[in-house]
Amino acid sequence: MNTKKLTSIFFSIVKYLSLIAAAVVAIAPVCVCVLTAFKTNEEYASTSVLDLPKSFLNFENFVIAIKQANMLRGFVNTTLVLLVVLTVSVLISSMMAYVLNRFRFPGRGIIENLFLFASLLPGIAMQVTIYEIMNRLHLINHLYGYMIVLMGTDIISIYIFLQFFENLPVSLDESAIMDGCTYFGVFFKILFPLLKPAIVTSLVLKGVSVYNEYYASSLYLQKSELKTISTALYTFTGPYGNQYNYICAGVLITIIPILLFFLIFQKQVYSGMAAGAVKG
Amino acid sequence: MENSRAVTNTISNKKSFRRWIGSRKVQRWLILITFMTIPLILLFTFTYIPFAKMVQFSFYDMKYIGKRTFVGLANYKETFERSEIFGSLLVSLYYMGGGAVQLALALFFATMMAFKVKGEAFFKAALFFPYLICGIAVGFIFKFFYARGYVLDTILQMFGMDLEDIPFWLQDRRINNISLAATSVWRYMGQNVVMFLGAMMSVDNDLYEAASLDGANKWHQFRYIILPSIKSIIVLNLILCISGCLSAFEPPYVITNGMMGTGTYFVIMNRIAHENQRVGLASAMAIILLALIIICTVAQKLFFKYVFNDGTSDESKAAVRRRKRLEKAQRQRK
Numbered sequence: 001m002n003t004k005k006l007t008s009i010f011f012s013i014v015k016y017l018s019l020i021a022a023a024v025v026a027i028a029p030v031c032v033c034v035l036t037a038f039k040t041n042e043e044y045a046s047t048s049v050l051d052l053p054k055s056f057l058n059f060e061n062f063v064i065a066i067k068q069a070n071m072l073r074g075f076v077n078t079t080l081v082l083l084v085v086l087t088v089s090v091l092i093s094s095m096m097a098y099v100l101n102r103f104r105f106p107g108r109g110i111i112e113n114l115f116l117f118a119s120l121l122p123g124i125a126m127q128v129t130i131y132e133i134m135n136r137l138h139l140i141n142h143l144y145g146y147m148i149v150l151m152g153t154d155i156i157s158i159y160i161f162l163q164f165f166e167n168l169p170v171s172l173d174e175s176a177i178m179d180g181c182t183y184f185g186v187f188f189k190i191l192f193p194l195l196k197p198a199i200v201t202s203l204v205l206k207g208v209s210v211y212n213e214y215y216a217s218s219l220y221l222q223k224s225e226l227k228t229i230s231t232a233l234y235t236f237t238g239p240y241g242n243q244y245n246y247i248c249a250g251v252l253i254t255i256i257p258i259l260l261f262f263l264i265f266q267k268q269v270y271s272g273m274a275a276g277a278v279k280g
Numbered sequence: 281m282e283n284s285r286a287v288t289n290t291i292s293n294k295k296s297f298r299r300w301i302g303s304r305k306v307q308r309w310l311i312l313i314t315f316m317t318i319p320l321i322l323l324f325t326f327t328y329i330p331f332a333k334m335v336q337f338s339f340y341d342m343k344y345i346g347k348r349t350f351v352g353l354a355n356y357k358e359t360f361e362r363s364e365i366f367g368s369l370l371v372s373l374y375y376m377g378g379g380a381v382q383l384a385l386a387l388f389f390a391t392m393m394a395f396k397v398k399g400e401a402f403f404k405a406a407l408f409f410p411y412l413i414c415g416i417a418v419g420f421i422f423k424f425f426y427a428r429g430y431v432l433d434t435i436l437q438m439f440g441m442d443l444e445d446i447p448f449w450l451q452d453r454r455i456n457n458i459s460l461a462a463t464s465v466w467r468y469m470g471q472n473v474v475m476f477l478g479a480m481m482s483v484d485n486d487l488y489e490a491a492s493l494d495g496a497n498k499w500h501q502f503r504y505i506i507l508p509s510i511k512s513i514i515v516l517n518l519i520l521c522i523s524g525c526l527s528a529f530e531p532p533y534v535i536t537n538g539m540m541g542t543g544t545y546f547v548i549m550n551r552i553a554h555e556n557q558r559v560g561l562a563s564a565m566a567i568i569l570l571a572l573i574i575i576c577t578v579a580q581k582l583f584f585k586y587v588f589n590d591g592t593s594d595e596s597k598a599a600v601r602r603r604k605r606l607e608k609a610q611r612q613r614k
Contacts, residue, residue: 011498015392019389030410092318095316099316103311122523122570125565126330128334128559129563131553133325152326154322187315231416244424258414266401
């Protein structure tokens with residue numbers, strides 16, 4: 001009995017120590033950034049990186065970062081992209097999933113496999129030739145061109161909806177049809193409202209990936225007024241390459257919105273991650 | 281009287297049913313066309329046409345604009361002969377090692393959290409949050425973290441290490457890839473924890489209680505309850521990890537710009553395609569990578585089939601054998 005109690009105490013100690021250590025490692029690099037972001041140039045040059053700044057009300061670096069990297073513009077662009085891409089991709093991928101799940105027609109299997117195979121193709125590699133196509137379609141350096149690219153590479157959402165439709169009983173459709181509903185009515189009036197959990201999942205996964213997307217944005221939005229938040233941040237590699245108090249301020253500016261989002265929608269984010277995992 | 285009314289009712293029902301079915305057919309086609317057109321157009325313009333072009337371009341010496349000359353397999357040959365490209369595949373081994381460490385750590389922490397922990401919400405959030413930070417920001421955070429005389433060096437000096445004994449984390453060729461792979465572990469480990477935890481939580485809580493009543497210790501609970509519940513997710517993540525590691529891009533791109541032997545496959549491909557504009561060579565590289573990824577995926581499918589189906593079929597075979605033996609025994613008794 002006694003040894004059992006001892007081992008369980010020992011186990012608790014190991015458990016908490018390891019978790020605390022992991023949490024420190026996860027948070028510390030960001031915390032150091034917070035410290036540095038509030039330091040003036042002199043402080044930055046003279047103090048150790050782990051010293052506290054004189055005041056946490058020194059927002060000068062943030063102002064410089066916003067001006068220097070044109071980050072407000074980046075926020076506006078990213079918000080626009082998020083709004084359009086998320087709306088359209090929820091609509092078209094749920095529609096596609098509805099058709100694939102509820103109808104049997106020639107070529108259905110082929111189409112499903114085409115989507116499946118497409119999810120194997122590595123994104124960055126495909127951009128080598130997508131760039132050529134974008135060039136031909138004159139979509140480079142237009143915000144809508146970038147939006148279209150992001151919508152076009154949206155396969156995970158379709159899978160999330162397909163999975164969800166599997167669990168929605170067909171009798172729902174049938175009874176609505178008996179009541180004289182058209183297929184369009186069935187989808188928009190009956191099924192779409194029921195898709196809410198799947199919509200939340202796909203919004204979370206797609207939203208995070210769009211907000212953090214860098215590569216396509218750097219290729220297709222090269223003008224400075226078209227930069228999104230991540231490409232705007234990347235401009236810090238240039239002239240301010242070693243002025244880490246500015247860079248840290250910029251980094252924090254990009255982190256704050258997503259931190260707020262995460263704190264508010266924690267539950268949805270976790271369940272979205274779990275659902276995304278089952279996809280296979 | 282009542283009967284005949286019922287009969288006429290069904291007849292009129294049948295007629296309207298026919299009309300109904302006729303209009304349904306039209307509707308069916310309408311909905312198929314309207315709902316599928318946009319996704320299919322997008323799928324073809326951004327996946328299959330680029331894919332076809334990639335195959336085509338890989339046989340040409342070309343830039344995005346200008347003259348194209350057919351060169352046969354020369355691009356593929358060059359891919360295999362360029363030492364930097366082969367080297368970049370070796371670099372991705374570091375990321376695979378990182379991925380293995382990441383999964384092991386995630387499994388450990390998820391297990392710790394599956395047993396009751398105070399402040400679970402905080403630990404989970406702290407571990408998960410790095411996943412939401414964009415790759416460029418992660419890059420800057422760690423550029424600062426590893427830079428000579430900055431964060432990591434200061435911390436180590438606090439513990440009494442001499443600056444001279446501390447290696448250059450990003451310049452020293454022996455360790456810089458490990459430094460970079462560690463940033464990936466930092467970023468993705470929490471996401472794996474959340475995924476594992478989700479699968480573990482799907483296990484009925486009574487099972488744990490029953491187990492502890494039966495005197496099972498923590499190790500037994502882990503071995504016989506937790507591990508089986510997440511076996512398939514672990515394998516899935518191992519496989520995803522392989523293709524993820526082959527396509528690692530952001531850490532070296534932001535932190536070292538692929539210098540000092542840290543260039544991964546995509547960093548080099550990006551340079552070849554968009555800076556040197558050697559589109560043909562980049563296409564050949566892309567196709568070789570794709571082939572590697574397909575091989576891995578097929579291996580995954582086979583592995584799944586072998587490992588998971590094998591277990592169940594063995595069990596059923598044993599069951600069948602037992603049943604037959606029983607039947608035989610009964611017959612003999614008769």
